[in-house]
Amino acid sequence: MRFLGTVLLLLGFPSTACSGTPSPSSQIERPAVHLPSVTLPGYVVKRAKNVTHALVLVHGITGDGKSSWTSQNGTYWPTLMGNDPTFGDFDIYVYEYPTRLFGECLAISDLTNNMRTHLRSDSVFEDHEQVVFLAHSMGGLVVRQFLLRNRETIDKVPLLIFFATPSAGSRKANAAHLLPTCAQVEDLRTLDVNSYLKAQHSDWFSSGFQERTTSYCAVETESSGGSLTVDRSSATLLCTRDPLA
Template identity: 30%
Template sequence: MAKILLHIIAFILVAGCSTLPDDTTSTGDLAFSSAPESSDKLIVFVHGVFGDPVNSWTSQAGVTWPDLIKGDERFRGFTVATYRCDSPFLHRSSGIAEITERLLHQLEDQDIFGKFHEVYFIAHSMGGLVVKGVLVNLNRPSQIKKLRTVKAVLYISTPAQGANMAEVSSWLSANPQLRDMQRADFNSFLQALENQWQNLIRDRGTPPFPQSFCAYETKPTHGVVIVNRIFAATFCDQNPHPVDEDHSNIAKPSSRGSDIYIWARARILDTSTLTQDAKLEYFLRKTRYNYRPGLDVEGVEWKESYREYEFTMRNPSKTERVVDLRLRFAFPWPVIASRLSCQEGCEGLAFTGIEDASFKIETQHQITKLQGYWTNLINIGATTMFPEAVFRGKIIMTTEFPPSDSASLTVGYRDGTDANKKSFFHRISVLDTATGTVKIEPEPLKGKQKTSIQFMPKEPIEFKGR
């Protein structure tokens, strides 16, 4: 009997009173911190059983985890929110499935998946089961766009397989949340939730969002380890992270140097970087062929200064298509000729230079001729690139002039399930001017970039007297 009482006391110790700090604005059960108007990234804290949105995250020093994030320069551009659910110790309240349904409705009603491009959940204890329920409910065709907005969930001491103490405490409490967290081998609710979670993981596309990360406590709470590694077991994208804290303090970092804070920050920022990476793969390389001057190559009489290049673009995803693709090349030198060499899995593909590659030569009274010219600009468009689609092109440039110092590739497209357009700007570097060796830099550039347009007449220009 004494041991039973010890279990119950340990569970009560995670409780606290429910108050909101002064610098938050409450909308229903979601409270948002102040953030830049341009913020498109959201972190939502979801507390556990007997908890609240303040004390569940506040260390003994009076420091809250949300406040640590708000003051962290590396989280600039993130909005922080906390979620509150009613979780009394003795009295009747909503079960976990009901809390899940309410949270999902509030996220949808407040257009969280429309206002933010990246959503992250930090969930402690029962809060992880609530978040997991939200995500599995979004794993259907009509809701998949919202699900992909959630980039990662951090499960912190979440009893995915239940907890012994939940069963013990349920003997004295009318709160159904405790019964929902009884051991999974006797709990059909947790079994069904875990099965749905495993289905979601298998259904993820490329890149695989939402990411899943897990941490668990190693120290007892008054003699009892509430959620150990066995009870925390679920699918995680990395090995579960052990934290030398008890069940309550694992969610209460005292500083930005705390183990759980460093771990969580790295997982969120790494995932955010992954979301910014361009999905498409593109390559530009000089061919190894050396043609004789005067030889007909691609309908062009070859000259000593000409260089031939191959361009390849590929959609590496095995499940997701790309739509509304727009590429704009500003090459280092004028393009003498270009054509598609092959394509697989593309619709509406167009590979062209600028629309009007000529300019007028005129006197005061009349236009004497239209003078054709070459330019360094090439536009490529496609209505759809299906999974694993690829196309290749051939390009001939003349290197008789100094190369542009702002050669670039601008990429724009939408994922097949996403209304938001992705845009990337890549530098094209000249590695060797003599041989014409070039490279598309893989790391996208940020901010406004300069592009130089080159013109080269196809024949000498004769200016007649006026």
């Protein structure tokens, strides 16, 4: 429940899942919610009545719209959040995109065009007063680039939540540069060798998003292969609130 509790906290709602001592109700075993039979990208939760908010989830590199948001016991977080009364005024949308480490793939700049096509087709911004993005890893860079290319959305995006997004790049992507990796890995190299990320930073500050949109960032605490995939300094760059571990 820690993931759900973090999201509830950032959205401004009370949550026993975030407290140090769980309440009796939080200790009740709840059945897993199975994966929805929906086509992604698309709405996982679409209320019968009109609601004013949408939560858009964006996975990271090598992830997808189902496994990236599914816990080890099979619980699918978007559906679980949809069943929580706290999210009663939210439609929940999962954006999925093609991603791989090697071979041909869409660069981040191309993925943002793909995202725009799907969000427009499903009227995500048109049908809601506010849209919140929750992104993991490279998904956060895709979200930022989408917003930069669609700056008319700025007044509808009050909150961005990033989980281990490499805003300053990743040293592991630098190491992979010697291999025939796809364009997405190239876009994840560290700032000192990454003109794409440098341009995104410059555009982000000049766009006004940094001042007008609240950004929370969560950092990795467990290493992979002896080191963090995204270190703390990279994961917290461009945040407007204290980072969460």
